[in-house]
Amino acid sequence: MTGVLEKDGVTLEELKEKMAEFARERDWDQFHSPRNLLLALVGEVGELSEIFQWKGEVPRGLPGWKEEEKQHLGEELSDVLLYLVRLSDICGVDLGKAALRKLELNAIKYPVKLSKGSSKKHTHLNVDKSNVNGDSAAAAAAAAGHQ
Numbered sequence: 020m021t022g023v024l025e026k027d028g029v030t031l032e033e034l035k036e037k038m039a040e041f042a043r044e045r046d047w048d049q050f051h052s053p054r055n056l057l058l059a060l061v062g063e064v065g066e067l068s069e070i071f072q073w074k075g076e077v078p079r080g081l082p083g084w085k086e087e088e089k090q091h092l093g094e095e096l097s098d099v100l101l102y103l104v105r106l107s108d109i110c111g112v113d114l115g116k117a118a119l120r121k122l123e124l125n126a127i128k129y130p131v132k133l134s135k136g137s138s139k140k141h142t143h144l145n146v147d148k149s150n151v152n153g154d155s156a157a158a159a160a161a162a163a164g165h166q
Contacts, residue, residue, distance in 0.1 A: 031104060031115045038105045053110055060102035067095040 042048050070092055071077060081089060107114040128141040137144070 034101065034104045035108045035114075038101055039108060042105070051105060051109055053106060056102055056106040056109060060099065060106060063095065063098040063102055067092075067099055070095060 042051055070088075081092075084092075104114060107117070129144070133144045134141075
């Protein structure tokens, strides 16, 4: 596996292919069941959580963090992402499409007029499902396309 750092951006599809190749080269497919990948993902989320444990609220950009701390954070974030991408591949889920669909569903659950500047959960917003953002036709079409 070469060329990992050759370009600035990467797609989920490229990550999926690289992860599949990585596992195949090591004969690890036999271990990559959905359950095992999920448990590995949870473990990595725990390691990511440890970085922030006891720090209190941390401002954006992580001012005051040492470069080594930021690098460690990047490694743990990457572990989480890579296991998530691998899990979605093994389960046959197009993660990019699923994420875009979820954003569309969240736009319906959290209409701008009712949720802007609010941290309330959608169940505490006064949402009229037939008239989200003042456009009942768009809301109905969006909801119908995602059932």
